Amino acid sequence: MGSLGDHAGAAGGGNARVIAGRYRLEAPLGRGGMGVVWRATDLLLGRRVAVKELARDETLSDAEAEQRRERTLREARAVAQLRHPHVIVVHDVVVQDEQPYIVMELIEGGSLAGRIARGGPLDAHAVARMGIDLLGALSTAHDAGILHRDLKPANVLLERGTDRVVLTDFGIAQLSGATTLTEVGSFVGSPEYTAPERMAGERTGPESDLWSLGALLVTALAGESPFRRDSIGGVLHAVVFDEIRPSAAVDPLLPVVLGLLDRDPDQRMGAAEAEGLLRVYVETGRMPAVVRERPGAGLPGHSGRSGLPGLHGLP
Incomplete structure (x- = not known):
């Protein structure tokens, strides 16, 4: 997913989508395999926000899509409970046309x-x-x-x-x-x-x-x-x-x-x-001396396991 601020875009005009009757999606900030993050305006509170739109997966059955949607909402709601100055603030989670959207603070930068x-x-x-x-x-x-x-x-x-x-x-x-x-x-x-x-x-x-x-x-x-x-x-x-x-x-x-x-x-x-x-x-400006005993695990290249499933045959 591209970052919230690495991609510039002009604010959308009258054709901008409005979801949940409140959030106007104006310009994409980033795109990735998980979906699109939009620069948006909260029309109710009059503030700028970022809105993450989860990408649709057309290969999923209706039941699988519903499970995916529920997991997304559950996880977004859990993150919304976090309070820390260095964790993104989740303002809202909404669903429109069976599609979940996560509304977050907009980080300018x-x-x-x-x-x-x-x-x-x-x-x-x-x-x-x-x-x-x-x-x-x-x-x-x-x-x-x-x-x-x-x-x-x-x-x-x-x-x-x-x-x-x-x-x-x-x-x-x-x-x-x-x-x-x-x-x-x-x-x-x-x-x-x-x-x-x-x-x-x-x-x-x-x-x-x-x-x-x-x-x-x-x-x-x-x-x-x-x-x-x-x-x-x-x-x-x-x-x-x-x-x-x-x-x-x-x-x-x-x-x-x-x-x-x-x-x-x-x-x-x-x-x-x-x-x-x-x-x-x-x-x-100095790092304290650190002595860490690492029998075996500290050896160069040591992984503590015999192999990696799925590694063989990769390009």
């Missing part, structure tokens, strides 16, 4: 992905502060039993004028214990930012979101994902097996990055430890 594409990597202090903000957002979601499952630079917004960091696109988020928006066994997420245990279909928990954050921090510091390869098969192999060798640009935050990118989810650095280290760096 662009995504972290767009910022990196235009200006290159960020400095370590800025990345450390961003990491603290995102750890707070994730902890709030995790405490509420919500997993993001697609944390990546395109889903992190940077508000123009304030540099506020906002985590968005919980559209494929998972409620703990609930079925996700996709059929069981299908892949959801962005491979370069997806934890190896999810790649292997083993389990998904808060620690999987923390792996994604580790990959995101490397991208912000170095300008590209540490797992970028020429093919999807190469990406999957890199995530699960390849030695992780961040560039020198990552050195200031290296203990946090390596802790979050531990391939053993049981040994992966937790949110509290990562936040504490980042705060020390922001305050002092």
